[in-house]
Amino acid sequence: MCAMKPRQTTLITVLASxxxxxxxVVPTLAQKVPDVQATEQVLTGADLTRVVPTSFYFQGQAxxxxxxxxxxxxIDNHHVVAGMVDTSGYSAxxxxxxxxxxxxxxxxxxxxxxxxxxxxxxxxxxxxxxxxLDLGNNQVLSVSTxxxxxxxxxxxxxxxxEGRTVRLYxxxxxxxxxxx
Amino acid sequence: MKSFxxxxxxxxxxxxVLLSFSLLPAQTPQKKVEPQKPVGGVSTGxxxxxxxxxxxGITDPNAPVVFEDxxxxxxxxxxxxxxxxxxxxxxxxxxxxGVAIFxxxxxxxxxxxxxxxxxxxxxQGKEKAPRAALYRNLGNWKFEDxxxxxxxxxxxxxxxxxxxxxxxxxxxxxxxxxxxxxxxxxxxxNGTFTDVAEKLHVARRGWSxxxxxxxxxxxxxLDLFVPGYVQIDLNNLPPSPSEVGKxxxxxxxxxxxxxxxxxxxxxxxxxxxxxxxxxxxxxTFEDVSVKAGVNDPEKYYGFSSAFVHVDDDKLLxxxxxxxxxxxxxxINKGNGTFEEIGYPSGVAxxxxxxxxxxxGLxxxxxxxxxRVDFHITNFSDDSNVLYHNDGETNFxxxxxxxxxxxxxxxxxxxxxxxxxxxxxxxxxxxxVNGHVYPVVDAHQWGTSYAQQALLFRNLNGKFERVGAPPGxxxxxxxxxxGLxxxxxxxxxxLDLxxxxxxxxxxxLRNVAAATGHWLGVRLIGKGPRDAIGSIAYLxxxxxxxxxxxxxGAVYCSQNDMTLHFGLGAATKIDKLEITWAGxxxxxxxxxxxxxxxxxxxxxxxxx
Numbered sequence: 001m002c003a004m005k006p007r008q009t010t011l012i013t014v015l016a017s018x019x020x021x022x023x024x025v026v027p028t029l030a031q032k033v034p035d036v037q038a039t040e041q042v043l044t045g046a047d048l049t050r051v052v053p054t055s056f057y058f059q060g061q062a063x064x065x066x067x068x069x070x071x072x073x074x075i076d077n078h079h080v081v082a083g084m085v086d087t088s089g090y091s092a093x094x095x096x097x098x099x100x101x102x103x104x105x106x107x108x109x110x111x112x113x114x115x116x117x118x119x120x121x122x123x124x125x126x127x128x129x130x131x132x133l134d135l136g137n138n139q140v141l142s143v144s145t146x147x148x149x150x151x152x153x154x155x156x157x158x159x160x161x162e163g164r165t166v167r168l169y170x171x172x173x174x175x176x177x178x179x180x
Numbered sequence: 181m182k183s184f185x186x187x188x189x190x191x192x193x194x195x196x197v198l199l200s201f202s203l204l205p206a207q208t209p210q211k212k213v214e215p216q217k218p219v220g221g222v223s224t225g226x227x228x229x230x231x232x233x234x235x236x237g238i239t240d241p242n243a244p245v246v247f248e249d250x251x252x253x254x255x256x257x258x259x260x261x262x263x264x265x266x267x268x269x270x271x272x273x274x275x276x277x278g279v280a281i282f283x284x285x286x287x288x289x290x291x292x293x294x295x296x297x298x299x300x301x302x303x304q305g306k307e308k309a310p311r312a313a314l315y316r317n318l319g320n321w322k323f324e325d326x327x328x329x330x331x332x333x334x335x336x337x338x339x340x341x342x343x344x345x346x347x348x349x350x351x352x353x354x355x356x357x358x359x360x361x362x363x364x365x366x367x368x369x370n371g372t373f374t375d376v377a378e379k380l381h382v383a384r385r386g387w388s389x390x391x392x393x394x395x396x397x398x399x400x401x402l403d404l405f406v407p408g409y410v411q412i413d414l415n416n417l418p419p420s421p422s423e424v425g426k427x428x429x430x431x432x433x434x435x436x437x438x439x440x441x442x443x444x445x446x447x448x449x450x451x452x453x454x455x456x457x458x459x460x461x462x463x464t465f466e467d468v469s470v471k472a473g474v475n476d477p478e479k480y481y482g483f484s485s486a487f488v489h490v491d492d493d494k495l496l497x498x499x500x501x502x503x504x505x506x507x508x509x510x511i512n513k514g515n516g517t518f519e520e521i522g523y524p525s526g527v528a529x530x531x532x533x534x535x536x537x538x539x540g541l542x543x544x545x546x547x548x549x550x551r552v553d554f555h556i557t558n559f560s561d562d563s564n565v566l567y568h569n570d571g572e573t574n575f576x577x578x579x580x581x582x583x584x585x586x587x588x589x590x591x592x593x594x595x596x597x598x599x600x601x602x603x604x605x606x607x608x609x610x611x612v613n614g615h616v617y618p619v620v621d622a623h624q625w626g627t628s629y630a631q632q633a634l635l636f637r638n639l640n641g642k643f644e645r646v647g648a649p650p651g652x653x654x655x656x657x658x659x660x661x662g663l664x665x666x667x668x669x670x671x672x673x674l675d676l677x678x679x680x681x682x683x684x685x686x687x688l689r690n691v692a693a694a695t696g697h698w699l700g701v702r703l704i705g706k707g708p709r710d711a712i713g714s715i716a717y718l719x720x721x722x723x724x725x726x727x728x729x730x731x732g733a734v735y736c737s738q739n740d741m742t743l744h745f746g747l748g749a750a751t752k753i754d755k756l757e758i759t760w761a762g763x764x765x766x767x768x769x770x771x772x773x774x775x776x777x778x779x780x781x782x783x784x785x786x787x
Contacts, residue, residue: 068478068506088447092439153526154533171533 042159042166043072043079051081056101058121059137061089065101071159073166076179078106082122082168084157094137099123099170100157102132107180111143114180124170145173233624234590235560235613235631236657243647246601246635247654247676247688255315255323256292256677256687262310263297263337263681267618269420271445272359272387272412273297274616275483275539275594278341278736279679281666282352284330285371288776289317290666290740292677293354294685295338300414302335303360309335312356321669321689332373336360339409340736344393346402347463348709357388357406357736381465382457387412390541392732393712394487394496396472396512400707400762401459402731405474407482407500408452410445418444421619438625442617447504451479454500473510473518474498480505484541486733487713488552491573496713496761499527501538501556511573527554527567531577536562540663540735544598545569545726546607547641550717552728555584557593557611557735560627564588564596564611583643584609584636590627591634592616595663595735599674603696603746605723606638608646612660612678612735630657633678653688660686666740672698672774674744679737696748700776703729703743706762711781713761716743720750729761747773756785 043051052070055062063085070083084100102122108115111130120140121133128147132140148154154171161167166177251257264273277295284291292315302309312334315323327333332354340357347353351367362384365373377383387409393402412418421441435444454476457465469475476482481503490497495512502508506528510518522528530536537559546553551569558564563585567575579585591613598607613631621629635654636643648654662679669675673690680686699718703711714729727743747753753770760766760781768785770777778786 086447088435088444092436151533153523154531155523155529156533156535169533 040075040161040164041073042161043074048072051079052083053081053101053103056083056085056119058085058098058101058133058135059090059094063087063089066156069100069156071157071168073159073161073177075108075164075166075177076106078104078108078179080104080106080108080159080166080168080177082157082159097121097123097125097131098133098137109178109180110141111145111175113141113143115141124173128173130168130173130175143175145175148172148174233628234626235615235628237655238632238648239650239655240647241650243649243654244693245649245652246646246690246692247652248691249653249656249686250321250689251684251687254321254687255325256294256313256685258325259294259313259685260310261294261296261679261682261685262299264299266682267420267422268616269422269443270412270417271410271443271449272337274443274681275339275389275409275736276359276661276681277338277679278357278390278662278734278738279664279677279685280341280343280354280738281664281668281677281740282343282354282738283740284314284352284367285316286351287317289319289670290668290742291315291317292323292664292668293332293341294677294679295334295341295356295662295736297681298335298337298359303337303414311335312338317668319669326371329371330373331375332365334358334363336363340388340390340732341738342391342393342404342732343738343741344402344404344712344731345708345710346393346404346459348401348707350709352710355382355391355393355404355406357384357391359387359412361385362388362406380463381467382406384408384455386452388455389482390484390501390732390734390736392485392487392498392730393708394498394731395708395713395761396456396487396496396498396518397458397516398495398763399459399461401461401463402708402710402712403459404457404465405485405487405498405500406455406457407485407502408454408476408479409481409483409503411450411452418449420444437617437619438623440617440619440623442619446481451476451481451505453477453479454482454485468516472516473520474500474508476500476508478505480508483539484733484735486541486543486730488543488728488730488733489713489715490552490569492551494759494763499541499543499554501541503539504535504537506535507538507556509573521573525573526575526577527556530563530565531579536565539592539594540596540612541733542596542598542609543728543730543733544607546598546609546638548606548723548725550724550726552726555596555598555609557596558588560590560592560615562589564591564593582641587645588634591631592627594661595678595737597663597665597734597739599665599676600638600744600746601635601674601690602637602692602694603672603698603748604638605696605720605725605746605748605750606640608638609636609643610634610663610665610676611636612658612663614659614661614681628657630659632657633660653686656686658686659683661735662737663734664737664739665734666742667700667744667776670776672700696746697751697773698747699745699753699770699773701727701743701745701756702741702776702778703758703760704778704780705760706781708761710741711761712741715759716745717755717757717759718745718753719755719757720747720753723748724755742776
């Protein structure tokens, strides 16, 4: 029988460990991510795998990424990465808002609203909203989504390019992401 | 509890994100990180309060009686399924088990095999294991329990049963998918079976579910596909709802359904890959899963499968229904490999691009357009899905247009099968239901643990729920799982057997009054002999029906392989065409209706 440690202890341990390695990590990331290719495009294959984290921390715990439901795009020499995570370990209240992670390494607009560089949680909700949350589950922005009834084969999460902008879809609902 | 400012929490989170990038393997923190135990429940719709359960007590006094519950009039009424404890603390206690209707003794009457579950104590040898049971059909609704003589008690945690005459000796064999070690019961032809799984190299370990037999490479010998569900270590079980609040137990944040602690899984638990066994010329099997491209490297939670002709190119394709993950559709490339096209074909997800909790699978041409369609059952707060085959490996989710959407949402579906219950020439649909969380009965969530089954009448491609007269079978509620269809009394009306969790089964006799003419068709091929993968096309007037010989599907269960055609008012068969699994097409002359004929490949019909 598995006995779980209290969540708080786990959180502190994880965060402390992460801080130790942080200084070494950031330069490595900068070296490895190919940011010199200016072409706006949705990443696929190895390019996608390289930028999608295998798990993501959000309000007290880390959850594994659903790699099949992850997407990334390069716009204006920056990257936007999003992915659904397994939220089954979270409370119903968090699950109702939080579906996955949203990372941008450049300033962007989402549905016309500004979003600075950072890592966030996100969720598409049944009321037609796309919500960006900080890692403490506080709302950063909320914009209306558009429903694309003509979309032929919707997926749980995907990106498409529309000129220099990106559409982030969850099923048939999408928001437009643009460089700022 | 020490709290962190939002800014600090953001910083920590960013670092966590960066650290988890796959391109940073060398930057492992020196301090030991406590691994996050992956646990999970089932993600469903938003909580809502209902004034009725919607899944029980829905009756219509004016509806005609279609099915009579005759369970207690038969020997099957003494069977008791058992699977774990009543609290259902663990996922492996909830999905058992399957049922098969097949003629094991070749007397022309379909018999019934009911799988049983088990308990943790039984798997550890601390108590007697529940037994599966084989009932010989003596006719006139008399059944004899022949389990001991046949040697098929299993006494392992049974989930799926798939029938196939793998050695082409004329006697139907059974593959039993277990949680533990699976079995292949070879039919010795004298009323007994022998477990040859180890000898023939198909004794799959792990959690095997709804298998399917099919000759995917056209060598005349049946091959075997077995889906895997979840990896479970009985010595290291996931957290259970019974632990909540106890010292050292899990937080209530884990494994909830609508805020209430429930068993964990499948999400958050590691899945199992799938296995394809190719039968060699010497009768043994080899695992060709990876080579064939059907090993399921993503380890989706597999429940049901079926070899079936999807694109009608003479090569047997394969569909796999997965719980909480995308369904898979494998197209046979004819060179021993398959191409997985679940996403582009449209069967991986529903029309809105959502992954669903796939359980059962019905295979049939419901709109008589000559192509095989699929109906897949799902979790409560979600609809079952009807995938229409548009041709050229394209499917469209037509659930709501067909009338099957809204009505199925409160139900948690399992076994499903197309069944022309009124013999009008259009395949109707039957669905077995039952929840996995006993706690649902303590809340007004609009659903229930035991649930009514659903019967839908097909009105030229649109479906309409058949009402349940009070006190009849359709008005009853069971924690249903497996389902099998067959004409148990040879009266031309299809009957049903349902395997119910922790309960006695339900034997449903079709007593529908207004039914059409019919024709039963048994096929004997040159190889495979039981004709799995063969297709019969029957034409009466303007209607051309298609029936496939399928092993498995439903939900971990097996329908009788005698093909059943409703003919409506027609008393003459205009055309019966057989496309044999082993190759070749044959036109068969049929004289008369309302009977079962046997067609032997190359020799025509025995009327």
